[in-house]
Amino acid sequence: MSINKERFMELIKQHEYNVIKKELQNINEIDIATYLEELPTEEMIIVFRMLSKDQACDVFAELEQSIQHKMIETMSDQELCAVVNDLAIDDAVDMLEEMPAFLVQRVLKAADSDMRDTINQFMNYPEDSAGSVMTPEFVGLKESMTVKEAIEHIRKNGEDSETIYTCYVMDATRILYGIVSVRTLLVSKDDTLISEIMEKNVISVRTDEDQEAAANLLKKYDFMSLPVVDKENRLVGIITYDDAMDVIEEETTEDIERMGAVEPSEKPYLKTSVVELSKNRIVWLLVLMITDMISGGILSKWQDAFTAMPVLIAFIPMLTDTGGNAGGQSSTLIIRSLAMGEITPADWFKVWWKEARVAAICGFILALFDVIRIWIMYPGQGLVAITIGIALFCTVIMAKSVGGILPLIASKLKLDPAVMASPVITTIVDAGSLLIYLNTASILLHI
């Protein structure tokens, strides 16, 4: 059993470094990284130096970037060499991308020349492309090998690959011909040729394709890794399932933040500064506030109606909010369905027809509820009740149509559908529902 965080912190407090050194071997590297991140820099360095060479590298890769930077500043050139050259390329590139230039220089100097070349190559792939999340460390086999030779090859060279479980069959020019899993190798006879058992129908992505598309492909086919090829169809790297899971999570967080009218940020909430959080929010708040001037303008124009019948003011929040909620529900479902690839902009009519019918059912129930409630709560105001009922019904139909269709239009225009979520829909629907309300009132109540 490994010790838990409380016990670890206790040992640190009591300066029981001998015990810690012994216990470290039993703790998972990912946990060690979490513990280290909570220590003051000095203790962090002491504990880090106690790790074995292999563990040090794994722990380092898991640390947060700001802490990686701190560590590098305190490391000797020799220590840096050891850590940098053992890092997986994708982890090294991730780290360097966010690093101040003087540290990047130190790191590149510490890297041996092969590592430096690969790092430089990988840093040229555009952000969020398949190339930027792949790793070049995979097992390559030849068609002419037998199963026995292939297994021997893996046993000799497997140590340096990110995953050995899917092997890639290439020729001398690195053109990808097929894939074969270690499972297939193990359950096949020793003298079988790789060309006989390899899967020739290889699904791959190009380096410049979107990382999200690559991750979704891997997820769809339940692959353990996905090959990434260049324009000449030469294999340059693979994306592994754990990196794909990270990509999907990152993209989902971005969607959720956009849906909440916040500009996405990659940093965790508690580590983001107040100024940065404000910057990520103020633009949307301003844009939406300015758009709300339309609703304000509508209300100004109808000012006299409210002076004549002040009771009408009380129903404004109920009408606009219900419209916003009804439209937000539709846009939420459509945005998520688009992200999961369940619908495309071409389905717009199906979506609208579904939303219209759902709106009719929901709108009718809500309107009926309100007509009865107002009839009871405002005796003698039957016509007001009917006005509200009709306005509410029409508002829900309008809101759900807008909420259902706008994300599809955004997607068709290659914009992120997630911006067409509740906040934007609410602002648009507000103006619409006020127009419906006031025009219905003007006809029925002659104001």
Place this chain on the structure above:
Amino acid sequence: MSINKERFMELIKQHEYNVIKKELQNINEIDIATYLEELPTEEMIIVFRMLSKDQACDVFAELEQSIQHKMIETMSDQELCAVVNDLAIDDAVDMLEEMPAFLVQRVLKAADSDMRDTINQFMNYPEDSAGSVMTPEFVGLKESMTVKEAIEHIRKNGEDSETIYTCYVMDATRILYGIVSVRTLLVSKDDTLISEIMEKNVISVRTDEDQEAAANLLKKYDFMSLPVVDKENRLVGIITYDDAMDVIEEETTEDIERMGAVEPSEKPYLKTSVVELSKNRIVWLLVLMITDMISGGILSKWQDAFTAMPVLIAFIPMLTDTGGNAGGQSSTLIIRSLAMGEITPADWFKVWWKEARVAAICGFILALFDVIRIWIMYPGQGLVAITIGIALFCTVIMAKSVGGILPLIASKLKLDPAVMASPVITTIVDAGSLLIYLNTASILLHI
């Protein structure tokens, strides 16, 4: 190269079944399932019968449940036997859970007795528990085996396991002692003992733990599979990374739907009936509409103020919407951070202090903008401009505090924080912002 969907559909139309039969061998099973789902039942059955036994089973597992039901109804007992007994247990259980009783009976009758026992056992695990998503098909090794023996064991028995890449070391009573990856086996010497190379610090979950917690654990440690043990610490199954990815996606979709005030549904949007979609939405719409009566009540009480100064009406949507948006931004970030385990309810003070400062910055900018705008657009109404400015600033502070804290309270009370998203926050904040607005106006404008 395998043919694409258009070509496949064309061949179907031309009844080129011989060509189809040949091409089917080159198409990925997951794609075949997608193609089949778009065919009329009759053609679907014809194509399905062309598949080899192995392919048929894989394709069947990927079909949508309603189509699986249709297929089973048309299969002979013999065909059913072949498919059912080759299904992975977790796929079989998934299918049976949603199936009408008379079909469940047919399937269980077709299963051989081992399969039937396991299915019955697995169907007893509570919904959304780790037990409900695990598979019992894994490779078990003994401590006393050598690497050579272990590899031979895998080569002989690996065919039936969901994954062979992480092997579980148990004793005769199935108590879990360690894990060893095929990679470690392959890079170790033949005569090494498993006990020397196995990882003893095994992270596992109990059958009754939440599936989401299990999936997050697997994600955190980048495991390929996670062992699931019973109360006596005996290994009963494993959760593989692809099932964990599905769990995470499913739970995220649930969160997003709740955040959009929709009751979650497992069916894809286009396959959900209008009545079901309405049912999933109407409750929240009603609850929020009824809560909006509070805002309506506040406005009713202050009716005379608006009659005296009708210009005040025009600012209602801007104030309440900005409050709702500001609060929604905060709740969105907090809900997502909670879901990703970045913050806990214990961080409430840190969160509130951050939100208060962000609100002060955003509120000040918005208020300044509005004071200037109103000053220009409504000449001579300087005091109104200042009223709006102060109300807006206070509204943003209040909204972001409510939006930041409510999800944490929900989480502390073991409720789903996702319900405390924009729609609920907007409704609560509406009432608050109206109170702030009208009280500020009453003090400054003496209405």
